[in-house]
Amino acid sequence: MSRVPTQSKPATSPESDETDRTVTDKRILRGEATRDRVLDAAERCFAADGFDAVSIRQIAAEAGVTLGVVGFHSKSKRELFRTVLARRVEPLNIARRERLAALQASGDGLTVHGLVDAYLTPYLEYASGGDPQWRAYAELIARIVSDDRYYREVRDLYDPVALEYMDAFETLYPNASKKDLATLLTLTVSSLLSIVASRERISGLSHEEIPATPLDYRAVLVDFCAGGIERSLAGG
Amino acid sequence: MSRVPTQSKPATSPESDETDRTVTDKRILRGEATRDRVLDAAERCFAADGFDAVSIRQIAAEAGVTLGVVGFHSKSKRELFRTVLARRVEPLNIARRERLAALQASGDGLTVHGLVDAYLTPYLEYASGGDPQWRAYAELIARIVSDDRYYREVRDLYDPVALEYMDAFETLYPNASKKDLATLLTLTVSSLLSIVASRERISGLSHEEIPATPLDYRAVLVDFCAGGIERSLAGG
DNA sequence: TGACATTTTATACGAACGTCCAAATAGTTT
DNA sequence: AAACTATTTGGACGTTCGTATAAAATGTCA
Numbered sequence: 001m002s003r004v005p006t007q008s009k010p011a012t013s014p015e016s017d018e019t020d021r022t023v024t025d026k027r028i029l030r031g032e033a034t035r036d037r038v039l040d041a042a043e044r045c046f047a048a049d050g051f052d053a054v055s056i057r058q059i060a061a062e063a064g065v066t067l068g069v070v071g072f073h074s075k076s077k078r079e080l081f082r083t084v085l086a087r088r089v090e091p092l093n094i095a096r097r098e099r100l101a102a103l104q105a106s107g108d109g110l111t112v113h114g115l116v117d118a119y120l121t122p123y124l125e126y127a128s129g130g131d132p133q134w135r136a137y138a139e140l141i142a143r144i145v146s147d148d149r150y151y152r153e154v155r156d157l158y159d160p161v162a163l164e165y166m167d168a169f170e171t172l173y174p175n176a177s178k179k180d181l182a183t184l185l186t187l188t189v190s191s192l193l194s195i196v197a198s199r200e201r202i203s204g205l206s207h208e209e210i211p212a213t214p215l216d217y218r219a220v221l222v223d224f225c226a227g228g229i230e231r232s233l234a235g236g
Numbered sequence: 237m238s239r240v241p242t243q244s245k246p247a248t249s250p251e252s253d254e255t256d257r258t259v260t261d262k263r264i265l266r267g268e269a270t271r272d273r274v275l276d277a278a279e280r281c282f283a284a285d286g287f288d289a290v291s292i293r294q295i296a297a298e299a300g301v302t303l304g305v306v307g308f309h310s311k312s313k314r315e316l317f318r319t320v321l322a323r324r325v326e327p328l329n330i331a332r333r334e335r336l337a338a339l340q341a342s343g344d345g346l347t348v349h350g351l352v353d354a355y356l357t358p359y360l361e362y363a364s365g366g367d368p369q370w371r372a373y374a375e376l377i378a379r380i381v382s383d384d385r386y387y388r389e390v391r392d393l394y395d396p397v398a399l400e401y402m403d404a405f406e407t408l409y410p411n412a413s414k415k416d417l418a419t420l421l422t423l424t425v426s427s428l429l430s431i432v433a434s435r436e437r438i439s440g441l442s443h444e445e446i447p448a449t450p451l452d453y454r455a456v457l458v459d460f461c462a463g464g465i466e467r468s469l470a471g472g
Numbered sequence: 473t474g475a476c477a478t479t480t481t482a483t484a485c486g487a488a489c490g491t492c493c494a495a496a497t498a499g500t501t502t
Numbered sequence: 503a504a505a506c507t508a509t510t511t512g513g514a515c516g517t518t519c520g521t522a523t524a525a526a527a528t529g530t531c532a
Contacts, residue, residue, distance in 0.1 A: 027478045027529050034479080050383065052288035055519065066481060071521065073479095146382050146433040147286065155437065162441060180456055182442035183431075187460050190430030191423045197382040198422050201391065205398060206418035220416055224423050224464035231463020232456050263499050263508045270509080291489065302511060304493085309509095313490065 035073045037063045040133050043084045047140035051081055051150060082153050085144075088126075088137050089157040095122035096161050100168060112172060113226040119165055120192050120222060127196050128213035138214070142197035145190065162189075173233045184232055188225040195221055271309045273299045276369050279320045283376035287317055287386060318389050321380075324362075324373050325393040331358035332397050336404060348408060349462040355401055356428050356458060363432050364449035374450070378433035381426065398425075409469045420468055424461040431457055 023029065041063035045054040056077055060067045074080040099118035103109045127138035144150040166181050173181075195217045203210045259265060277299035281290040292313055296303045310316040335354035339345045363374035380386040402417050409417075431453045439446045 025478085025530070030528090031479060049385070050286070050288060052286060056521090057519080067521095068482075068523085069480060075521095077520065143382050146379050146430070148433075148436050149285070151437070155440065159441065166441065178442040179438070179444050182438045182440075182444075183453060183456050184460060185441065186434050186438045187427045187430060187457070190426050190434065191464075193382070194423060194426030194430075195419075197384075198426065200384050201387070202415070202418045202422045204391065204418075205395065205402065205421065206414040208415050208418075217419060220419055220468050221423070223468040224420060226464075227467020228427075228460035228462075228464030231467075232459040261500070261508085266498085267509060292491090293489080303491095304512075305510060307491065311491095 031073075034063075034065060034069060038065060038070055038073050039080075039084055039087065042080050043087075043133055043140060044136045046081060046084060047136040047143065050143060051077075056080075081150075084137075084140070085154050086157060088134070089154065092122055092126065093158070093161045095125075097164070100164060104168070110168065110172065111226075112169070112230050113222065115165060115168055115172075116188060116226045116229065117218075117222045119188070120225070121218065123192060124195075124215045124218055124221075128215035138196050142193040145193050169229070176233050180232065184229045187228065191221060191225055267309075270299075270301060270305060274301060274306055274309050275316075275320055275323065278316050279323075279369055279376065280372045282317060282320060283372040283379065286379060287313075292316075317386075320373075320376070321390050322393060324370070325390065328358055328362065329394070329397045331361075333400070336400060340404070346404065346408070347462075348405070348466050349458065351401060351404055351408075352424060352462045352465065353454075353458045355424065356461070357454065359428060360431075360451045360454055360457075364451035374432050378429040381429050405465070412469050416468065420465045423464065427457060427461055 038059065042054075042059045045059050045062055048054075056070050057067055059080075060070045063070070070080070074083060096119055099122065100115075103114050103118055123138065126134040129135070141154070144154070162185060166178075166185055169181055169185070170176065195214050199210055199214070274295065278290075278295045281295050281298055284290075292306050293303055295316075296306045299306070306316070310319060332355055335358065336351075339350050339354055359374065362370040365371070377390070380390070398421060402414075402421055405417055405421070406412065431450050435446055435450070
């Protein structure tokens with residue numbers, strides 16, 4: 001194989017007989033483990049310092065590998081960045097879809113507050129959970145959202161679910177314009193991400209200690225967004 | 237003079253006779269003009285690409301000067317960044333203080349909606365006005381707010397006014413905790429900045445054209461933030 | 473065991489980076 | 503005119519950047 005190995009799946013393998021046979025080649029297994037170490041290191045570095053301020057050499061050092069290994073596992077710095085960003089989209093989208101479906105199944109739970117909570121909570125939980133890589137990813141997303149140049153990399157991955165939530169809001173406010181709904185959902189997302197990105201500022205303004213996790217802000221955040229959406233769509 | 241010339245004012249000049257005599261030295265006047273061109277160029281470049289992605293050579297080219305000139309007018313890239321950030325704080329603070337004072341003088345105008353509007357509108361107006369440098373500055377602030385490493389440069393400059401607004405909110409909600417007030421004000425600021433930073437995302441979600449200016453979002457933005465604050469502080 | 477595939481090492485390349493500075497230029501003061 | 507100051511020029515400095523690659527190491531399979 002020339003470069004950039006270990007594709008996730010062969011989609012439909014030529015011999016349909018070994019559809020889900022697990023790989024046992026130790027070289028590939030070791031390669032995948034190395035690749036994951038590199039991606040984890042890149043995730044932490046990009047989250048801490050941003051794309052441009054991080055060098056491939058720093059990532060290699062953080063991952064405990066040599067420079068060439070990073071180049072072997074991703075063909076460019078840009079592609080490495082893209083891979084890091086895309087890696088965790090699926091779990092988030094699934095969690096948000098599940099919560100939306102549960103809300104729609106329960107009928108009476110379909111409120112603005114419920115929708116906002118369903119959209120925000122998975123991210124808050126991942127950002128507050130025990131996995132430091134998820135925390136790094138959450139900070140990375142919060143960092144790049146205000147940069148169109150980078151956010152374009154994830155927009156197409158997150159927008160489908162956002163549109164599903166917009167449709168749900170539309171059932172509650174059939175007269176609301178698409179533009180207002182899009183604006184309010186964007187404000188909601190920005191509020192969510194700012195909780196992750198700006199906890200230091202909050203504690204600075206309130207002269208208090210930094211609270212434990214983003215999840216601690218769940219109540220006030222959801223109230224803020226839900227109250228804001230209802231006020232706006234109520235018209236004035 | 238060794239380096240970094242043209243300090244704004246000698247504070248109290250040794251000869252108190254020429255306190256506000258205007259400089260007529262053509263060398264210094266030309267130097268100040270050059271310095272402003274460099275700062276303007278840096279402002280545009282930093283706003284467009286971020287601190288780390290911009291080189292001093294790019295800034296020099298954008299300003300139409302040679303590389304050494306940038307070094308002559310600011311002793312390091314970091315200091316240039318700081319100067320660009322600090323340059324426009326005063327007008328914004330003044331506008332916000334004036335609006336706050338007007339609200340407090342009129343008594344009955346002191347509402348959550350009025351306070352939010354007073355805090356947000358100056359920035360929206362500068363970000364939507366005819367001066368492209370102010371627009372660049374607005375985008376720069378929106379970009380760095382999610383990066384503690386850079387936001388520290390402006391936090392101390394903006395926080396005093398933010399605290400005055402927090403006090404005003406406290407007169408409306410004496411029982412609210414400092415932490416909640418700080419959180420809600422931070423969410424308000426983040427919403428404000430995301431309007432500048434995320435207009436492309438909004439138009440993408442709503443499948444509509446990009447609206448003209450951030451000021452066009454004033455109504456929905458202020459309603460969102462004011463409604464969110466009231467809902468949160470009303471308790472649930 | 474020998475041929476082969478995959479991963480890792482170690483190094484090299486040219487380009488671009490931030491910073492610095494001696495000399496040249498433009499303007500002021502004596 | 504001469505001495506002096508402030509600005510600008512043009513280029514140099516050592517460093518680090520992203521990327522590429524030959525050779526070594528490691529594991530598979532005939």
